[in-house]
Amino acid sequence: MAILIDGKAVSLAERELIKEQVSKMAVKPGLAVILVGEDPASQVYVKNKKLGCAAVGIYSESYDLPAETTQEELLALIEKLNVKEDIHGILVQLPLPKHIDETAVINAIIPEKDVDAFHPVNVGKIMTGDYDFLPCTPAGVMCLLKHYNIDPAGKECVVVGRSNIVGKPQAMLLLHANGTVTICHSRTKDLKAKCLAADILVVAIGKADFITGDMVKEGAVVIDVGINRKADGKLTGDVDFASVEPKASYITPVPGGAGPMTITMLLKNTVKAAELKGE
Numbered sequence: 001m002a003i004l005i006d007g008k009a010v011s012l013a014e015r016e017l018i019k020e021q022v023s024k025m026a027v028k029p030g031l032a033v034i035l036v037g038e039d040p041a042s043q044v045y046v047k048n049k050k051l052g053c054a055a056v057g058i059y060s061e062s063y064d065l066p067a068e069t070t071q072e073e074l075l076a077l078i079e080k081l082n083v084k085e086d087i088h089g090i091l092v093q094l095p096l097p098k099h100i101d102e103t104a105v106i107n108a109i110i111p112e113k114d115v116d117a118f119h120p121v122n123v124g125k126i127m128t129g130d131y132d133f134l135p136c137t138p139a140g141v142m143c144l145l146k147h148y149n150i151d152p153a154g155k156e157c158v159v160v161g162r163s164n165i166v167g168k169p170q171a172m173l174l175l176h177a178n179g180t181v182t183i184c185h186s187r188t189k190d191l192k193a194k195c196l197a198a199d200i201l202v203v204a205i206g207k208a209d210f211i212t213g214d215m216v217k218e219g220a221v222v223i224d225v226g227i228n229r230k231a232d233g234k235l236t237g238d239v240d241f242a243s244v245e246p247k248a249s250y251i252t253p254v255p256g257g258a259g260p261m262t263i264t265m266l267l268k269n270t271v272k273a274a275e276l277k278g279e
């Protein structure tokens with residue numbers, strides 16, 4: 001039987017550390033959270049981000065904008081927040097409405113306040129290993145591995161998914177941690193063979209219960225980043241927990257595994273942004 005990686009518990013422990021750190025700072029770190037439109041999932045994420053800030057003593061400011069907000073209006077708000085003294089981090093909830101160019105918006109946030117680590121400057125820094133901010137979801141996965149004393153060094157690490165926000169930076173962080181990394185995607189030939197080689201398997205594809213027990217090596221560490229809603233409304237990951245758990249040595253459940261870590265890492269980045277500003 002695998003050991004369950006408890007993302008809720010690790011997240012709470014990390015938040016305690018953040019809270020303590022914030023309590024010692026002369027200036028409260030501040031996060032601006034921008035939501036455009038009324039996507040229900042985005043509304044939940046934004047609400048949880050604001051609650052997370054409040055729980056650790058980070059000041060947060062909300063900008064709930066109507067779906068018809070123009071790109072120019074959004075860019076003007078970002079410009080204002082880029083120079084606002086009490087704001088150290090700016091988060092624009094994605095996805096944005098179709099008429100707004102996401103890349104232009106990401107590029108408009110100054111790298112020093114880009115607590116999602118999506119700006120090309122921060123993406124480049126992740127590549128070289130000389131980074132200020134780590135992208136929240138992959139950083140959360142690394143934090144879970146560390147808490148459970150799972151060292152990627154010398155291990156075969158397989159990342160399934162190559163998105164800019166999860167798969168690619170995840171692969172880079174595992175590489176920085178001295179793992180031997182393989183990135184798989186929808187065009188990968190014989191995904192099963194690739195997955196079977198993994199000592200550490202990180203899955204982020206967005207397909208419910210896709211990775212099954214026959215694709216996982218006995219004793220592998222399995223991290224499921226996927227969040228999928230089933231027809232009955234329940235959440236499930238990209239990994240078929242029932243068939244994979246008996247083979248894994250460690251596994252993250254969904255919900256309660258990788259998910260809770262993402263916002264905690266955002267809080268960490270906001271504190272870092274304030275520290276870098278000398279607060």
Ligand code: NAP
Pocket residue numbers: 137160161162163164165166167184185186187188191204205206207225226227228258259260262
């Ligand atoms: P995404 O942008 O849709 O990327 C999905 C990736 O999976 C793509 O690289 C795609 O390959 C690959 N893929 C799709 N089908 C595949 C298949 N059959 N075999 C192999 N690879 C396949 O998704 P994402 O934003 O990275 O998110 C992935 C999952 O993580 C989603 O369930 C999302 O909800 C979840 N997520 C969770 C958090 C969190 O807070 N825990 C944060 C972000 C995302 P191609 O590149 O070839 O198309």
